Amino acid sequence: MKKIYSSAEEALDGLLFDGMTLAAGGFGLCGIPERLIDAIQASGVKDITIASNNAGIDNEGLGKLLRTKQVKKMISSYVGENKEFERQFLAGELEVEFTPQGTLAERLRAGGAGIAGFYTKTGVGTVVAEGKETKEFDGETYVLERGIRADLSIIKGWKADESGNLIFRKTARNFNQPAATSGKVCIAEVEEIVPVGSLDPDCIHLPSIYVKRLILGAPYDKKIEFKTIRQREAA
């Protein structure tokens, strides 16, 4: 079965519909599926619910879909550094379900693992637990959180083989792994596609079963939010 598609647009063919739920990988602008976001923006699909740790920044990442008002709701843990997001949220144009970062990661992982919900101590006694079932285990209170099953996952990897086995690079792995498993279909964009057999099976991060469609996204112009450096001491 052919998994490699020639473009993001082709890979998304038949998978987009208004009102859909999307799971997107990335942390800030690190490891975001840029090509797929651009193609989703171009498609004009709207009323999307997006589960993603962040919402991009103005005009970068998912911020592009916010600007074109294609997003109905964000399920996120942190949305700073994004003026358009703030404007839409305060104007009531955008729904936000603030979800603790670990709870969001686990909701995506659980959804992808066929686990409908799980109990966690995170958020107990805060607004996050309001309206949710709580239960005592070993004398401590836990809150029930639901798994997230998305219609589509979009992720960014480093290298994949032609069968879809995939590896990530450094901290660009982040939410890409749990997001990949959450979707009924997952599309991965990568920097390099290599022949089957060139990746060590012991070192695969995301097994091919999760990657239904694959595109080569390179070349990438990776953005940095906060460049911090140190100076070399004089010799």
Place this chain on the structure above:
Amino acid sequence: MTTHDLLTKGWTRDQMAARAAKELRDGYYVNLGIGIPTLVANNIPEGMEVTLQSENGMLGIGPFPYEDEVDPDLINAGKQTISELPSSSYFDSAASFAMIRGGHIDLTVLGAMEVSEKGDIANWMIPGKMIKGMGGAMDLVAGVKKIIVVMEHVSKNGDPKFIPECTLPLTGKNVVDMIITDLAVFQRPDHDSPFKLIELAPGVTAEEVREKTTAHYVE
């Protein structure tokens, strides 16, 4: 207060971070929040092995990179570029928070807007004003073994921040173990005990701390 007082009284941000660093132990795995807590990394005692966790998926945070080593795929939870160490490892966000929620991290140092006398912490939201989100803070306070808050003793308006009940939306309930401010250190041995004033910053009196604190604590 004279200018001289401002210069000599209490702890600076760096000194607060250095005080927090005294709570580190050899072999600890530690998560540091953004702001003053980040400065704790510069105060790890010589010869002590402390591994820093970054909740976006890394153990063993190295120093900021040299200009020619900057890598967009290598950032900390504050989205700053960092470097790796020979002992570093990478993992995904679900595994990262399994570490945090599973009680495997020994210590976290966080900033706060308010802490209550019962150990509640508020540090993520000001209704109608700040709507950035809680990030990983709720997971950290729920799962890490020891929670240290480092904050100014009073707000910019001079209002006490260590108070009887938090007025802002909570990050966690009954979770804080130690509070380090620019004036003093409070600690409690367990989550059923009240906080005790255990240390005063140079030039600060117990009376001044009393005046600037509305929370009940033991002296």
